[in-house]
Amino acid sequence: MAERLGVAIIGTGTIANAHMRSLEHHAPACVVGVYDVLHDRAEAFAKKWNIEVVASDLDKILHRSDVDAVIVSTPPFAHMGPTIAALEAGKHVLCEKPFAFDPAEAVKMTEASERTGKHLAVASARQRCWAASRKAQELASSGELGDVYHVRSSAFRFRGRPGIDILRDTHWFIDHARAGGGALIDIGVYQIDALLWILGNPKVTSVLCSTRMGIGSPAPAPLVQDVEDHAVVMFTCEGGKSGILEITWSSNMSNVNQFLVFGTKAGLKFSPLTMTAPGPYNQLRPVEQKILDVTDEDTSGFGDVSQQFVDAILAGKVPHTPARHALEVTRVMEAAYQSAKTGHAVSLA
Numbered sequence: 001m002a003e004r005l006g007v008a009i010i011g012t013g014t015i016a017n018a019h020m021r022s023l024e025h026h027a028p029a030c031v032v033g034v035y036d037v038l039h040d041r042a043e044a045f046a047k048k049w050n051i052e053v054v055a056s057d058l059d060k061i062l063h064r065s066d067v068d069a070v071i072v073s074t075p076p077f078a079h080m081g082p083t084i085a086a087l088e089a090g091k092h093v094l095c096e097k098p099f100a101f102d103p104a105e106a107v108k109m110t111e112a113s114e115r116t117g118k119h120l121a122v123a124s125a126r127q128r129c130w131a132a133s134r135k136a137q138e139l140a141s142s143g144e145l146g147d148v149y150h151v152r153s154s155a156f157r158f159r160g161r162p163g164i165d166i167l168r169d170t171h172w173f174i175d176h177a178r179a180g181g182g183a184l185i186d187i188g189v190y191q192i193d194a195l196l197w198i199l200g201n202p203k204v205t206s207v208l209c210s211t212r213m214g215i216g217s218p219a220p221a222p223l224v225q226d227v228e229d230h231a232v233v234m235f236t237c238e239g240g241k242s243g244i245l246e247i248t249w250s251s252n253m254s255n256v257n258q259f260l261v262f263g264t265k266a267g268l269k270f271s272p273l274t275m276t277a278p279g280p281y282n283q284l285r286p287v288e289q290k291i292l293d294v295t296d297e298d299t300s301g302f303g304d305v306s307q308q309f310v311d312a313i314l315a316g317k318v319p320h321t322p323a324r325h326a327l328e329v330t331r332v333m334e335a336a337y338q339s340a341k342t343g344h345a346v347s348l349a
C-alpha cells in the first residue's frame with residue numbers, strides 16, 4: 001500500500017484554500033498539481049501553497065502518473081465534467097457539494113465511479129467528519145436511543161447570502177443557472193445528508209417544501225438574485241421515520257440553531273451533544289440529561305473531509321461520504337424544489 005497519496009485540485013477558489021489548509025500538514029497527502037479555467041488564478045494558488053505543477057488543461061493533470069486522486073472544487077455547474085473525466089482517467093475523486101444539479105447528473109457520476117472501480121466521495125457529507133455527529137450516529141445505530149423515528153435540523157443565518165453579504169466576489173451562488181438553487185442546495189444538502197445518515201439512510205417516501213426569497217436588502221445592481229434565502233423541508237421515510245429541516249442564508253433570527261434526534265428510548269441535542277432519557281421514577285427528576293464527552297472542535301472546519309478522504313483511500317477503505325448517499329440527497333433536494341414550486345408533497349415511493 002502506498003504511503004502517500006498524490007492529489008490534484010481542480011478549481012482553485014475559496015474552498016480549494018480550505019482543502020489546502022487541511023492537507024498542507026497532513027503527511028499522507030501530497031498535492032502535486034492544480035488546474036483552473038482561469039490560469040492566473042491557478043498560478044497564484046500554486047505559488048501561495050508551494051505546489052509544483054500548474055496544468056494548462058484538465059487532461060494533462062488527470063493523466064499524470066503521480067496523481068492518484070482529485071479534489072473537484074469548481075462551482076456546481078462544473079462538477080460533473082471534471083468528476084467523470086477524473087474517474088475515467090483512473091483517479092479517486094472527492095467532489096465538492098452540492099454533488100449535482102439534479103439526480104440525472106448524480107446518477108451519471110455515481111455510475112462512472114462504479115464502472116471504473118474508483119472511489120467517489122462527496123463533500124455534502126462533511127458533517128459526518130465531526131466528532132459530535134459521529135458520536136450521535138454511533139448511538140443511533142447501536143440501538144442505545146431505541147428506534148430513532150424523527151430528526152430535526154434548524155440552521156439560520158442572520159445575513160449570510162454568499163455573493164451579497166459574504167464571499168462578495170463569488171456571484172454564481174445567487175444565480176440559479178450556475179448554482180442550481182439557493183440556501184437549500186448550498187447548505188441544506190449538509191443537513192439532509194446528516195439527518196438521513198442518523199436515521200440509518202432509510203428510503204425517503206415523500207417530501208414537502210416551502211421556500212422564500214427576498215429576506216434582507218436586495219442584491220446591489222447589477223447583481224440579480226433568483227434563488228431562495230429560506231427553505232423548510234419535511235420528509236417521510238419507510239418505517240414511519242421523518243425529518244424536518246429549516247435552513248436559511250438570511251433571516252431575522254440568530255443563535256437558535258438546533259439539531260435534534262428523537263429515539264424511543266432517548267433523544268439527543270447538539271452543541272453540546274446532550275442525551276435526554278427518562279430518569280429513575282421520581283417526580284422531582286423525571287428526566288435525565290447527560291452531556292456527552294465529545295469535542296465539537298472541528299464543526300467549523302471545511303477541510304477535515306479531505307483528510308478523511310485521503311486516509312480512507314490509502315487504507316483501502318470507503319470514504320465516509322459515498323456517492324450513493326449523495327445521490328439520495330440530490331433526489332430529496334430535487335423533490336423539495338418541485339414541491340416548493342407546486343405547493344404539494346412529492347412522492348418518492
Ligand SMILES: NC(=O)c1ccc[n+]([C@@H]2O[C@H](COP(=O)([O-])OP(=O)(O)OC[C@H]3O[C@@H](n4cnc5c(N)ncnc54)[C@H](O)[C@@H]3O)[C@@H](O)[C@H]2O)c1
Nearest residue numbers: 011012013014015036037038073074075076078096097098
Ligand atoms: N466558499 C465556501 O465557503 C464553500 C464551502 C463549502 C463548499 N463549497 C463548494 O465548493 C465549490 C467551489 O466553491 P468556491 O466558493 O471555492 O467557488 P469559487 O468561485 O471561489 O472557486 C471556483 C473556482 O473554480 C474555477 N472553475 C470554474 N469552472 C471550472 C472548470 N470547468 N474547470 C476548472 N476550474 C473551474 C473558477 O475559475 C474558480 O477559480 C462549490 O461547489 C461550493 O458550493 C464552497
